[in-house]
Amino acid sequence: MTPIDIPTSRxxxxxxxTEPPVxxxxxxxxxxxxxxxxxxxxxxxxxxxxxxxxxxxYLDAIRNPDTLAAVRLTLVAAGVSIVLNxxxxxxxxxxxxxxxxxxxxxxxxxxxxxFTVSPVISGLIFVLLFGAQGLLGPWLSDAGIRxxxxxPGIVLATVFVTFPFVxxxxxxxxQEQGTDEEEAAVVLGAGPxxxxxxxxxxxxxxxxxxxxxxxxxRAMGEFGAVSVVSGHIRGVTNTLPLHIxxxxxxYNFAASFAVASLLTxxxxxxxxxxxLVERSAARRLTPVTQNTTS
Amino acid sequence: xxxxxxxxxxxxxxxxALDDVNLHIGTGELVALLGPxxxxxxxxLRIIAGLEQADEGYIHFEGVDATHKSVKDRRxxxxxxxxxxxxxxxxxxxxxxxxxxxxRATRPSKAEIREKVMELLRLVQLDWTADRYPxxxxxxxxxxxxxxxxxxxxxxxxxxxxxxxxxDARVRRDLRRWLRRLHDELHITSVFVTHDQExxxxxxxxxxxxxxxxxxxxxxxxEVYDAPATxxxxxxxxxxxxxxxxxxxxxxxxxxxxxxxMSSFAFVRPRDVDVSLQPDGTPALExxxxxxxxxxxxxxxxxxxxxxxxxxxxxxxxxxxxNAALKPGQTVYVRPRAMRVFNADAVSATR
Numbered sequence: 001m002t003p004i005d006i007p008t009s010r011x012x013x014x015x016x017x018t019e020p021p022v023x024x025x026x027x028x029x030x031x032x033x034x035x036x037x038x039x040x041x042x043x044x045x046x047x048x049x050x051x052x053x054x055x056x057x058y059l060d061a062i063r064n065p066d067t068l069a070a071v072r073l074t075l076v077a078a079g080v081s082i083v084l085n086x087x088x089x090x091x092x093x094x095x096x097x098x099x100x101x102x103x104x105x106x107x108x109x110x111x112x113x114x115f116t117v118s119p120v121i122s123g124l125i126f127v128l129l130f131g132a133q134g135l136l137g138p139w140l141s142d143a144g145i146r147x148x149x150x151x152p153g154i155v156l157a158t159v160f161v162t163f164p165f166v167x168x169x170x171x172x173x174x175q176e177q178g179t180d181e182e183e184a185a186v187v188l189g190a191g192p193x194x195x196x197x198x199x200x201x202x203x204x205x206x207x208x209x210x211x212x213x214x215x216x217x218r219a220m221g222e223f224g225a226v227s228v229v230s231g232h233i234r235g236v237t238n239t240l241p242l243h244i245x246x247x248x249x250x251y252n253f254a255a256s257f258a259v260a261s262l263l264t265x266x267x268x269x270x271x272x273x274x275x276l277v278e279r280s281a282a283r284r285l286t287p288v289t290q291n292t293t294s
Numbered sequence: 295x296x297x298x299x300x301x302x303x304x305x306x307x308x309x310x311a312l313d314d315v316n317l318h319i320g321t322g323e324l325v326a327l328l329g330p331x332x333x334x335x336x337x338x339l340r341i342i343a344g345l346e347q348a349d350e351g352y353i354h355f356e357g358v359d360a361t362h363k364s365v366k367d368r369r370x371x372x373x374x375x376x377x378x379x380x381x382x383x384x385x386x387x388x389x390x391x392x393x394x395x396x397x398r399a400t401r402p403s404k405a406e407i408r409e410k411v412m413e414l415l416r417l418v419q420l421d422w423t424a425d426r427y428p429x430x431x432x433x434x435x436x437x438x439x440x441x442x443x444x445x446x447x448x449x450x451x452x453x454x455x456x457x458x459x460x461x462d463a464r465v466r467r468d469l470r471r472w473l474r475r476l477h478d479e480l481h482i483t484s485v486f487v488t489h490d491q492e493x494x495x496x497x498x499x500x501x502x503x504x505x506x507x508x509x510x511x512x513x514x515x516x517e518v519y520d521a522p523a524t525x526x527x528x529x530x531x532x533x534x535x536x537x538x539x540x541x542x543x544x545x546x547x548x549x550x551x552x553x554x555x556m557s558s559f560a561f562v563r564p565r566d567v568d569v570s571l572q573p574d575g576t577p578a579l580e581x582x583x584x585x586x587x588x589x590x591x592x593x594x595x596x597x598x599x600x601x602x603x604x605x606x607x608x609x610x611x612x613x614x615x616x617n618a619a620l621k622p623g624q625t626v627y628v629r630p631r632a633m634r635v636f637n638a639d640a641v642s643a644t645r
Binding site: 180181183184187188190194199202 | 343345365366369370371374376378380381382391392396443444447
């Protein structure tokens with residue numbers, strides 16, 4: 001992008017934090033080129049490759065039973081993660097924001113653990129715990145329960161990895177809101193359950209929704225942790241990302257990219273929902289009018 | 295309904311918020327808990343409400359022990375300093391909340407709730423805001439909505455935590471007069487917390503002055519203002535200059551009182567200090583004029599006692615001050631019209 005001369009007739013902006021146009025265009029240009037090169041181009045490539053064998057190949061790849069099984073498993077894992085992590089996230093945020101207890105900072109640190117350890121290690125934890133050679137392995141196989149290399153392992157690993165999203169979103173929000181409104185509700189005679197449903201939940205709903213969306217996005221895209229516990233059994237323990245990798249490794253590029261385009265569409269849909277949520281949340285938080293007279 | 299506060303103590307870690315507090319609040323009374331920040335007044339109010347539990351002591355409502363009753367069962371109305379209105383509900387729903395959350399058996403019908411809420415909103419002169427959200431109201435309006443919401447459950451006691459603390463000075467003055475009138479209409483036993491002595495003296499039937507978790511004095515506004523029981527109360531209720539007994543020797547009338555005065559301090563309000571330019575025969579303190587600060591209607595003059603060097607403050611009417619044309623270093627004659635003497639032990643106790 002070529003720098004543009006500043007027209008001398010234009011009045012100089014008095015704003016102290018405004019940069020000259022040259023700098024502004026240059027920075028915008030850099031940001032846009034970067035975005036195009038590293039985000040839009042690969043995204044476009046996914047769809048180009050997906051349709052490289054024609055629409056028939058594309059549809060075959062998607063209608064393949066293994067693909068459909070992978071879609072189902074991905075949705076199950078994401079669904080369970082959302083439900084469990086929403087319950088846990090609200091509980092943890094409530095505890096941390098509204099009460100003081102010993103070990104509070106330790107709990108906050110522990111909630112972040114899944115973010116800080118590598119997903120591969122997250123997966124290994126479950127293999128070491130529930131695998132045939134694992135800590136609880138013999139007991140589990142006696143009871144006839146399979147966790148690792150089976151659906152429960154996939155779900156567990158996904159839940160673990162996406163564990164902090166809702167809690168992380170809610171803790172600062174609830175801390176900022178304090179306990180005044182809850183106290184007001186209790187004084188007015190509301191029990192704990194009514195206080196939660198009628199006062200606490202409406203106050204956190206946008207933050208909660210945002211956390212759920214992020215949790216969902218990560219749950220659908222998770223690769224590392226799930227890969228370790230999966231065992232890659234086609235049609236049984238393959239999620240979408242794992243299925244894509246297998247197809248790719250088999251040089252089945254068109255099918256691989258076709259499935260990838262499916263996952264990409266899910267991600268784009270999540271993004272759209274996220275920005276809609278953000279927009280309506282922003283609208284709700286802006287007061288209509290603000291007058292100071294009594 | 296009367297409230298009896300008996301030997302209440304409360305600690306937060308190493309900090310003692312309340313230390314053996316006793317207070318009786320009669321039926322229909324409007325009592326102010328007055329004190330500086332950190333004196334424990336809000337904690338006491340929250341203990342009365344049941345939002346906080348005392349470590350020791352008892353709370354009785356109408357002679358019945360309520361110490362271990364839950365907040366819900368105490369049937370108190372509580373108005374929070376920052377209103378604590380439910381942001382996501384309209385003004386109407388805020389006021390209706392206490393009625394709507396009742397169990398089905400005791401819940402009034404929709405029409406009854408509507409009627410009651412609108413009646414309360416008319417009482418606080420805000421019936422036209424029923425469909426608005428709290429964010430569209432001013433601070434004073436929000437506080438009135440909070441009051442209507444607290445009254446909706448027909449509380450036996452109304453508790454207000456710094457109800458006007460977050461408002462600007464003019465709204466505050468209007469609102470506290472309005473609260474006084476409202477109380478005269480409703481006669482509901484009320485306790486309000488404030489750090490503003492003017493507010494407490496103007497609004498309350500009785501004032502309890504708190505300091506460092508203890509009650510320093512309880513009495514009518516006139517009692518606490520005219521006869522402060524301790525140096526703390528004297529200084530907290532208005533401007534005060536502290537003059538040591540030594541400086542006052544020249545003006546003490548009965549000679550035998552001099553001995554006692556030597557170990558005491560006198561507290562004087564600047565507006566009770568007469569300043570004259572010439573000695574007029576009556577006993578007076580000799581002082582040197584140092585400087586003056588304009589206070590609007592009057593002028594605060596800073597004087598220095600000639601012998602002891604102590605600072606004495608006096609208020610002069612603006613016109614008198616201008617006519618006197620005082621110059622720094624000039625000698626003036628000072629006579630306190632009223633003062634209150636506390637012995638040195640009482641004074642050091644407030645430090």
